[in-house]
Amino acid sequence: MSASGGNCWWAFDRLFKCCRQLPELPSRDVCFIGGDKESLCAGSHLIVSGREFTEGNVVWRFELETSRWFKGPSMMDPRCLFASATCGTFGFVAGGIEMGLLGAKVLNSAEKYNPETKSWESLPCMHKKRKLCSGCFMDDKFYVIGGKDEKDMELTCGEAYNKDKNTWQLLPDMLKDEDNPVAKRQSPPLLAVVNNELYCLETSSNELKVYLKNTNTWKKLGEVPVRADLHKGWGVAFKSLGNELLVIGYSSAIANGNGNCNGMTIYTCRPEAEREELRWRCIEGYKDRLNFFLLNCCVMVA
Template sequence: MSNEDGGDDFRSRGGGTSNDTWVGFPSNQGGDDGSSDVEEPQDADYSYVSSLNDELALLILARIPRSDHSKFCSVNKRYLALFKSDELYNIRRAYGIKEASVFMLACGEPHWWAFNRQFTACRKLPVLPSDACFASGDKESFCAGTHLLVSGKEFEGMTIWRYELVKNRWFKGPSMINPRCLFASASCGDVACVAGGIAMGTRGMEILNTAEKYNPEAKKWISLPRMNERRKLCSGCFMDDKFYVIGGQNERGDLTCGEVYDAEKNTWKLIPNMLENSPVLTPSTSRSPPLIASVNNELYSLEPSSNQLKLYLKDTNSWRYLGESPVRADQTRGWGIAFKSLGDRLLVIGGTSPHGTNGMTICTSCPDPNDPGNLKWRVLSCGGNRISHFILNCSVMVA
C-alpha cells in the first residue's frame, strides 16, 4: 500500500534535525514541548552538577526522560559521553527506573521512528543499512533491553539488524540459532524470546517448534526447549513472568492450543483449546497472527473480523467481550494493525475508515477486568494524522 495520505508532511517534522534529537509537536491539548537541536558541548565543568556528589547527580540524570537527553548533551563533553554510554541505563536498571518508547515503521516510510510513551515527541532513527531485498520485504521486530531487533531476508538469506539505543546505530546480527520467519516473539525487560515460525535455511520451508532467548548484554542467542507443537503465524506475550505462544498453524491446519514456557522449570506446558470460541479463528488463510497484548498480567485480544476487544479468563480458559476497538482491523484481516502493551495500558494503532482516508489513529486504554462494560479509549496525537495508517512493524522498548 502506498503512503499517499501525507507521509511527506510527517517526515518534515524531523527532517532537519539530528537523528539523536527528539522533536516535540503539539498535543491534543495544544501544548508544545519541542526540543532544539544538539549544540556543541562546552567543557568548562568538571563535575556533573555543582555542589552535588557524582553519585547523587547520576541518579538524578538517570531519571531524566530519554526525549530530554539531547538538551543535556550540550552542557559539556562529560555529559555527552555519559548519555552515549551504558552507565545511565545500568543505574536505571538497578533502581527499577523504566520508560517505554514505541518504535514504528509505517507503510511508505523509509525510516523507523521512535515515539515517547505519550506520543508528544518523536525522532527519526538512522537509516537501516540493509540491502534492497531486506528493505522491501516483510520484517518482524521485537525489543530486548536497549536493543531493537528487526528480522528479515536479505539476498544472502535471513538476517537480523539490531538498533542499539545507547549508540544510536544499527548493527548486523547476531543471527538466530535457527533462522526463521512468521514466528512468535515477546519481550520482558532484558529478556526476549522467539518460538515457532518457518525455517529459512538449508532445511527449506519446515514449520518449527524450536525456541530461543536473546541476551542483549552478550549479544547472543540461547536455545530453549522445544515446544509441544510446530507452529507458524503464531503470537507471543509475557504474562505472570512466563512466555506464552498462542495460535498459529501447522501441517494439519489451525491450532486452537497455546503453550507456556516456565523459565524456572525450563519446560513448556500445553494449554488445550486456549483459542476455542476466541476471536482469532476467522476462516481465512491470509489472516494475520493473533492480535494479543498482556497488560498487568491479563491477556487481551483484538478480533479482526468484528473489531472487538476480548479478555482472556485464566480460570475458565475462555474469553469475555469488553467492547469495540477504535480502529478498523477487519478490512485487512488484522494486518497493518499495531496492538501492544504500553506499560499499564493497551496501545492500538491503525486506520478508522475502510480505506484509511482519515490517516493514522493512535489510542490507549486502561482496561479494568472487573468492569468490562467501562472501556474508555484516549486518542493521542502524532503531530498530525498524515502518516500512513498501515503499520508494518511496531515494538515497545522498556528501559
Template sequence: MVQDGIAHLPVGLGPQDADYSYIPPLSDDLALLILARVPPSVHPKLGLVNKRYLALSRSRELYNVRQEIGINEPAVFMLVSGELHWCSLNPRLGICTRLPELPSDACFAFGDKESLCIGSQLLVSGKEIQGLVIWRYELAANKWFKGPSMINPRCLFASANCGAVACIAGGIGMLPYVGVLNSAEKYDPYRRVWEPLPVMNKRRKLCSGFFMDNRFYVIGGVDEFNKDLICGEYYDGERDVWILVPEMMKGAPSSTSRSPPLVAVANNELYSLDTSSNRLKVYLKGSNSWGELGEVPVRADHSRGWGVAFKSLGDELLLIGLPRDPSVGHRLIICTCWHDPHVNMMHWRFLGSNGNNSSPFVFNCSVMADRS
C-alpha cells in the same frame, strides 16, 4: 546586596575577584541519576555538553538506574507505509523522532520484517539477498548494527520481551531446517547472543507470543499440516519444559486471514482483538475462556488483521490503525486504553495521528520498555 533596585557587589570585592575557574564536576553516580530523569529522546542533545555526558548517556548503567528508581517511559518504534525510516514515538510526551537510516540492502528494505524490543535494543529480522538477517538498533548509541543471527533463522514466528531476555518460538525455518518449526530460542541483550530453549509441543507458524505470569506464552497459528491450532503453550523456566494449554484460543477472536492473533498484555491480563468484528476480548484465566469488552476505534478488519499494531504499553494497551470513523480521515490514529475490571469497561485515550495521509498500514511496531 541590592540598593534602590540595583545589585551591588560587597565592598572590597570587584568582578575580577570572583573565581569561577573551578566548578566541581558531578560524580558519575549523580550525573546518572540526573540523566535517568530526562527522556531518552533528549539524551543525544545532552551528549553535546561534553564527551563524558555522551558516554554516560550511551551506557548500560543509565538504563539500570532508570529501572532501579522506577522510571517507566516506554518508546514505540514503528515502520509505516510511505516511510523509508523507522520512527520512535514517546506516547507520554507525544514526541516522534526519526531513527538513522537502516543500512540494509534493497531486499531487506522492501521485504517483510518482524521486530522485537528488549532492553535498549530494537531487533528487526528480515531477508537480505544473502539470506535471513537481524539488524539491531541500540538506543544508547542511536545507531544500527548487524546481528547477531538466530541459531535457527526463521520468519512468521512468535516473540516476546520476557524481562531480562527476549524469547522467540516457532515460525518457518530456512536453513538448516526448512519447514514449520517447534524450536525456540532466547536472546541475551547484554551478551548479544542467542541461546536454545527446549522444543515446543507443537510445530506452529503465524503464531503470537506474550509474557504473562512471568511465563513466555505462544498461542494460535497453524501447524505443519496447515491446520489451525486453538491450543496454547508456555515455557516453564523452572522445569525447563513447555506446558500445553488445551483450547486456549477457543472463544478467542478468530482470524480468517491466517494473520497471527492480535494479542497484548496489560496489568498481567491478556487481551485479543478480533480482526473481523473489531471487538476486544479479555482472557479469563480461571475458566480458560474469553469475555467481551466491546468495539475498538480502529479498523482491525481493514486488511484482515495485517497493518494494525496492537501492543502492550505497561498498564495500557496500544492500538494503531485506520479509524472506524470515516470523518477522521484516511490516516493512522494512535490511541491507548485501560480496562476497569470492576465495571468491565475500556477507557480510551486518543494520542493523535501519524500525520501522513499516505500511511494507512503499519508494517512493524514494537515497544521498548525500561528493562535492561
C-alpha cells in the same frame, strides 16, 4: 514503528509528546528493504529480522545507547513468521518458518536473546510446530498462542514456557471460540498483556476480549476504535503500554465518514476489571505523520 510508504523507523516517547526518526537501517539488500520484516525489543535493543538475497534470514539491531544499527547476531535457527515477547531485558522467539534449500520448514524451536552478551541461547522445543503464531509474557511465563502447524491446520492451543523449570506446558483450546472460530483470524493473533491479564483483538469483528484464566474462556469488552478487519489483521498494532492497551491503525470514525485524516490513528485505554466496555483515548498530533498501515511496531522499556 515502521509504516508502509517509507523505509525508516520512528521512535515515540511514552506519552507520544515527541518523536524522532531513527538513523536509516544500513542494509542495501533490495530483498531486505522491500520484504516483510519482524521485530522485537530486548532491553535497549531493537531487533529487526528479515531476509537478504545472499544470506537468507538475517538480524539487524538498533542500540539505543549509541543510536546506531549493527548487523547480527543471527538467530540459532533463522526464522520468519515467529512468535516473540519481551521479559525484562531479554527477548524470546519461538516457532516460525525456516527457509532452506529444500523449502520451508515449520519450527518448534525457541531461543532467547541477551542484549548484554549480544547473543542467542537455545531453549527447549515446544510441543507443537507452529507458524503465524503470537507471543506474550503472563504469569512470568512466555506464552506462544495460535498459528498453523506443519500441515497448515489452524491451532487453537497455546503453550507456556516456565523459565524456572525450563519446560513447556501445552494449553488446549486457548483460542477456541464458537462465535468467532480461529479460522477467521488471518494474521497472527493480536495479543497484549496488561496488569497480567491477556487481551485479544478479534480481527474479523474489531472486538476486544479478555481471557478468563479460571474457565479458559473469553469475555467480550466491545469494539476497538480502529478497523482491524480492513486487511484481516495485518497493518494494525495492538500492544501493552505500561498499564494501558495501545492500538494503532485506521480509525473507525474515518472509515464511517466522520473524519478527514488519511494517516494513522493512535488510541490508548486503561482496562478496568469492573468496567464492561473500555474508554479509548485518541492521541492527537501524529495522525498524518505515518501511513495508517503499520509494518512493524515495538514497545521498548529502557
